[in-house]
Amino acid sequence: MSEQLCQTGGSTLALVPRPPRSRHDEPRSVDKSRTRRALLDGALDLLRDRSLDNLGIREVTRAAGVAPAAFYRHFQRIDDLGLVLVEEAFATLRELMNEARTGAAATDDIIHNSVTVLVAHVRSHQDHYRFIAREQFSPVVPVKLAIRREIKLFATELSTDLARLPVTNTWPTPDLVMLADLIVGLMVDTAKRLLDVLEEAPEREPEVVRETERRLRYLSFGATAWHPTPGPH
Amino acid sequence: MSEQLCQTGGSTLALVPRPPRSRHDEPRSVDKSRTRRALLDGALDLLRDRSLDNLGIREVTRAAGVAPAAFYRHFQRIDDLGLVLVEEAFATLRELMNEARTGAAATDDIIHNSVTVLVAHVRSHQDHYRFIAREQFSPVVPVKLAIRREIKLFATELSTDLARLPVTNTWPTPDLVMLADLIVGLMVDTAKRLLDVLEEAPEREPEVVRETERRLRYLSFGATAWHPTPGPH
């Protein structure tokens, strides 16, 4: 934003030799995917305090250190870039899922372990989580839909995990899905709180952890009292 | 967007008599608050498929049928307008709260009644609910904070309501607040689902109602099994 003064201070020096963007003999494809990454990273960075709805192509290219027209070599519209970000963010989320699963097997306190893993994960992937949380309500419809779909998918996966737990392994599927949805909702809410706390009062992080554990425990105890739906109604 | 051709087709007809905006002798104040309303309404309307972050002053004045400069007679920045919308949206929400309360006293099935009232309310105040749901993650920080604050307040109020219920009236306050938070989370989630359903497949509304009831019931049964936190930990 500050160094745009290299506009060839003179007058008509526009026919300058034009610096080659790749001085080392990289294969063509990696060179292309490099600016693609720069665009994605620049965008994600801007999205820290901007909504996708308001993300300009020029802004993104500027953040990526690339000419505006270059954008179109990689994406048609800003929506497409958004969809790729959704993909990447949920790849991150699945990472979390795996970490939590392997950790859970090793610990006796599944809840404590899960929450700890979640919090650590959110802390080290703040941008992705913020993006998902915010753009789940995006006016950019395709992105919104993609996020909703992924969340639903995620909840389904979680429900099959739940099916293996002693408390719930006799439940019918719809009940499992419901519980999974509630848990996912709790996760999103936790991410939201955590992101705020992290950038306003990081020392209060343990508070969020404790509170989340409490809620998750509450949801679990609910499972004890819950009478799985047998017939209709 | 299509009728901007009234740009005085001639050349220098700019010194036209200028039509008086209020032909009837209205008091000055109501005239002012009328355009203020037009601005707020126009903005809320645009916010149906735009984020506050991306809401332009010119757009708003255009939607309100008013010159761009007029905006500044009422608000300094777009944020201020946003804050007023937050106020109004939560006024709507409190309306809901009252409807639900008076209804609950008359019915034996509190849960069914509450959900019904909620759904009806969301249906007839879609814009407000969409605004709250979306802008709770707004990059426009003051608006985001205001929404969070109001939601927290709302949860607190709800928790005092819960304190009067037979199942929970022995609970310590923190537990009540937790349950209230979970319920508010469920409400927001319901509003989200409902808004989508309403504009994509309205016939599936009863489905959302049933599902929400189920979840709310689950949370309530949890209350049965929950062992209120006695000491520390």
Add this chain to the structure above:
DNA sequence: AACCTGAGTGAACAACTGTTCACAGTATGA
């Protein structure tokens, strides 16, 4: 060697933005 492909460039376009300005016209208070 010569050729082609295609990623990245800078310039140009019209369209739009936020904000300020002097001004007009009226309801209000003297």
Add this chain to the structure above:
DNA sequence: TCATACTGTGAACAGTTGTTCACTCAGGTT
């Protein structure tokens, strides 16, 4: 009755935007 206060106006400002264009020039191919 006149003077004041104040809401709304249109014009103007410098910026910024999305998108297209002809172009260069390196990598890959023949």
